[in-house]
């Protein structure tokens with residue numbers, strides 16, 4: 346495809362006008378004027394009234410939780426998790442997780458997300474949905490350990506992780522990567538944390554974990570682990586041998602950020618989820634200043650309740666100012682890096698995340714001929730502060746059009762919705778009877 350005369354976000358996160366051409370899975374032309382032999386790009390896309398940006402990354406999600414969207418609201422975190430979420434999740438299986446994952450992916454593509462980092466169970470169902478839909482994903486199979494005695498060998502995860510890596514890691518032309526999971530400091534134990542870190546290093550895969558989501562988690566860990574924060578506790582067990590995505594990090598401290606920077610740990614900030622569950626505000630500006638690779642995630646649909654990444658990005662940019670009292674905190678260019686290149690980097694995708702020749706053709710076009718995007722003094726500012734997720738009109742992954750002008754090219758949306766609704770209602774009914 347050749348995007349002609351279009352405003353696009355360059356690799357300095359400034360908007361310039363020009364031409365962007367893709368051939369196969371790659372961007373092969375970026376320039377101010379029409380390229381030679383323009384027919385080699387195939388379709389000519391009229392860029393008038395559109396903005397082209399690199400695809401965005403949702404770096405912390407639990408996709409099958411679309412089944413729980415709107416199911417339990419207005420409860421304390423403990424009550425919500427133990428009395429509503431866990432009993433509902435007990436009833437999910439692969440058959441139910443599959444359409445729910447497709448629904449989550451449809452929603453993400455609709456909002457310009459090209460890659461997701463997903464932590465959950467039912468990996469076969471999720472992989473099927475990822476393979477069919479065309480999205481990029483780093484997927485980990487959840488591990489939950491509630492005592493100090495259980496070893497990694499005693500969980501089903503050791504074998505499951507081995508098999509997932511053998512059969513699925515770096516497959517689908519690199520679209521799918523397997524990560525290893527530790528749920529959190531409080532749903533694991535030291536020997537499992539150490540063993541999973543070793544296993545990840547042995548098989549060359551990344552890791553994904555929740556860190557310091559609530560003040561209680563952070564302070565309880567310090568009490569239990571001789572004053573170590575969750576981050577320091579993981580570091581003491583040599584868990585961060587491979588690049589890691591750490592979700593939330595709301596209560597992390599400067600010493601933790603040092604570890605993140607040195608050990609290649611990316612932070613996934615989840616502003617909507619953190620506010621909804623009254624967990625607090627992550628120190629985004631401070632972590633960026635400390636050189637941490639900050640990214641953005643929506644978390645699951647039960648605690649957000651959407652996968653509209655631009656909405657979370659708006660919150661991230663504003664909260665950083667409101668919570669710090671510094672109106673200059675987190676500039677639009679920084680926020681756009683958080684949503685794109687930083688997300689790609691967190692997934693170990695050095696060939697993604699910017700509009701440059703040689704990079705993967707992961708591209709998103711937005712309609713800017715809408716009242717809330719006009720007038721334009723600085724389009725990057727409008728993108729962060731004014732754009733709506735629904736302004737996205739085109740989502741391309743590895744050169745393939747997956748969503749365009751209301752149509753999904755790889756997902757039967759009606760079916761994903763009706764199956765998810767049916768399974769969700771079945772589970773809710775079985776719990777209320």
Ligand SMILES: [Zn+2]
Nearest residue numbers: 555592644645
């Ligand atoms: Zn989470």
